[in-house]
Amino acid sequence: MTTTKTKRYVREDGRLLDTLREQTSVLNTITRSTSSCEWHSDETKVVCSIQGPRELQFSSLSQSKEDGERLVVESYCKLLPSKNDDEDDGSSFDDPLKEEKEKERTTEQFVKSCAKAAIELEKNASFGLIVSVQELKNDGSFLSCALNAVGLALILSGVETKGWMCSSTACLMEMSSGKGEGETPTFALALDPTREEEMKAKATMTCAFLINEETEDKTILLGTKMRGKMTETEVFECVALCRDAATSVCTYFDRVLTLREREFEERYRITDEKVEKWKKMMESIAEETKTKAV
Template sequence: MTPSACDKSAFSTMEVCGSLTVSLREFGCEQSLLSRPDGSASFVQGDTSVMAGVYGPAEVKVSKEIYDRATLEVLVQPKVGLPSVRERSQEQCVRETCEASLLLTLHPRSSLTLILQVLHDDGSLLSCCLNAACMALMDAGLPMSCLFCGVTCAISTDGQIITDPTAAQEKESRALMTFAIDSAKHSVLMSSTKGSFSVHEVSGLMTGKKECAPFQTNKTVNAKPKRPDVTNRLH
């Protein structure tokens, strides 16, 4: 097990543009935790934790084959029970983000599978899934145009902006937003919003989104040799 260099102290705080106070829970990740996937990683944000496994490029079914790029499938597995509408929505958000950063045209007529296992959910789950996905894609050595990270913000009933909210803070908030941030251009690859909010509040979040990122890098990730033990699924 090789710990990633993105561990951080609990509840670090910074000031963004003099108006938005950013407070992040303790976070960290480890890569290459599993032997069967091509790449794997766990990511922890406070008490929220997700395990990710990447398989491929591998042979794809003819019905799912795309002639000019790889097919990407994302599966989110809840801690208990079967996937619901919530997990399907999270899968779409993660898939759109990964498709925007991966160089899928380098592997036409093949398949990539990303499995995200929720270990514990104490808020900011979608951003934790995004961060775990990025770390697993890096570990798999898949070619990417940029890295990305997930940032979740909540807006309380009195208008206070809370970064990396807990489950209790999410429940009491009137709006919840998650962004996937491009590490190269610091642009938004994906956004997911819930609740009511004003244009001014969104503008404030967009100003501070980069500072909320758990990790930032401008390097392009190059492929590494494929490992042989990749035929089995993540359990």
């Protein structure tokens, strides 16, 4: 078995192996949360909600969990009911409900561990923060989409972090079966796989990174989650590919936040036109009040 680096291979959706799908986001879609982000990676859609940091007064964070030295972080995930796919996804569960609960639990634990590694826990001691993730649609690379939604929502919440948390997913695709005489199977790493590509892949890995250009280690690996088997070389190549993709996601974060800041500046900027409008409005109110008084 060999691993190829064929980057010019065109996938079924028209992308190259090292190309991300279109990444978009909608900010603060949930009004009752501190911040929220709906993240779309083409047809994969997920929404994240952040509540806190605040005092531990809600039932999900009991007083027994209070930590006088660190921020308490809890994570909750709700997945859509899985469909009965013909492909084998490597699951060892016979009960679909039990399998769904286990997927939710493992997703919650991974999101929680990555969020705790990214947040300055000591600067919000005795407070709690809840990270909630809701799957809207899964067309592959769901976990990386969820982590990107969490990362952007954390920035919007104002909680102090060590950097920006970004994530990406890659899979090991079979390029040739090697069934011919003297041939060996060849595989290639594909970035941001679709659901169909994930089901056919030999292995899939999701990597979470902490990116901060002002630190000595600009990119830190927070955690990885893998399904299937890879060689040591393939793992390192996969992490490098995901790191480059996460850097692109970080650039997208910067662009979204810059546009948001410009919109706020434009909305609340005091101009001569606005001053004249306010002046006329106040004169109108004063004249109306004087008329009623007479």
